[in-house]
Amino acid sequence: MDIFADLHNHTTASDGDFTPGQMVEQAKALGIKAIGITDHDTLEGLKNAVAAGEKYDIEVIPGVEVSIRFKRSYFTGTLHLLCYFSSSRLLDDQFVKGFKNILAHGRGEKLVKARVNEINKIFGPGREKALLKRNLKFEDISALSDTATRRHFAIALKQDFGISDTNTINLIIGNDSPAYLPSGIKLEEVIDFIRKNHILAVLAHPAAGSFPGKGHYKEVLPPLEIVQRILPEFLEAGIQGLEVYYPGHTKEHQDLMKSWAEKYHLLITGGSDCHDGIERPTGVRGISESEFKLFKETLT
Incomplete structure (x- = not known):
């Protein structure tokens, strides 16, 4: 389809790989006239995105x-x-x-810590459904982002625990997991x-x-x-x-x-x-x- 405006994009302000400036620059290169910057539960990248919009002459929708x-x-x-x-x-x-x-x-930190505790309680070493070689730590997640999402939990399980199977990861952090806290x-x-x-x-x-x-x-x-x-x-x-x-x-x-x-x-x-x-x-x-x-x- 002919896309004039792409209204849903994430940056490094939440769980995206591109800075707000890079995100806007990409949209400009693609010929998109307006781009929405919609990070998860944060406004942190929006001022930089708007400034980039002025630089690259593309409309940024916060x-x-x-x-x-x-x-x-x-x-x-x-x-x-x-x-x-x-x-x-x-x-x-x-x-x-x-x-x-x-x-x-x-x-934020409170939610991440609560989720970590629930995961350890159910899937930690010595538990009936043990899947982790050691207890998950808050620092495993906070080291990846100050605004951690499910994606960062998945990355930590892969990098720090060697769990690459998608079904196993979903069992630990998915909506149907007994450890899940929304x-x-x-x-x-x-x-x-x-x-x-x-x-x-x-x-x-x-x-x-x-x-x-x-x-x-x-x-x-x-x-x-x-x-x-x-x-x-x-x-x-x-x-x-x-x-x-x-x-x-x-x-x-x-x-x-x-x-x-x-x-x-x-x-x-x-x-x-x-x-x-x-x-x-x-x-x-x-x-x-x-x-x-x-x-x-x-x-x-």
Whole structure:
């Protein structure tokens, strides 16, 4: 497809391989006119990204991919909200500090330590389901990133414990693991802030958990049926868009998402979910110029 704007990308501010400047430079080289920088639960790379946008003459849309935690009888895990706002908001200290304070509840050192303890309790040496040659340490994870995600746990298991089998890694850190503790914040913790600050909230990759192929785009997201069950809560919270175009969405998924967008009067967005240059590159999904125009008209 002809991609005018790629609205979903990660940098070294969370778990991407490229700096904000490198990410913007790549988009410029690909001929993309606008790029969304949406690191996981952090605003740290956004000012640098906007500055790079001015340097390379490409429009940067600041955003955050916010992890929303659920622990239900039918689903324990996270769904993601892509929260977009004007670059001028980055100069508003009250906005930035308020957003950071909310996001801090869902990640950080406390959550990482709790997850490490749960993994050791179940899979550590001498345990009934022992899979680790030694106890996992907080430092194993913190050495990889200050904003650790599941990806960093997987890297540590490979590098420090020699566990390369994907099934074994998922057994330890996947949603169905007995050691799993979901990250993120509760939806009600961020609703008021989104509404008060006129943030454009988009439900990220709704159907990726039902992607039929292998690869990183599916990750450990829930199947479409679970997302559909929870969707009314996001609608009530005031989301304004759906990420329709996504590498982990089949044509059938895209058509279904478009029907949802029409039914609930939601914007259509899309993005590559870039994390690196090989397995999850930028510039593979996005939206057209007309779709971006509608997006920008809603963005404040």
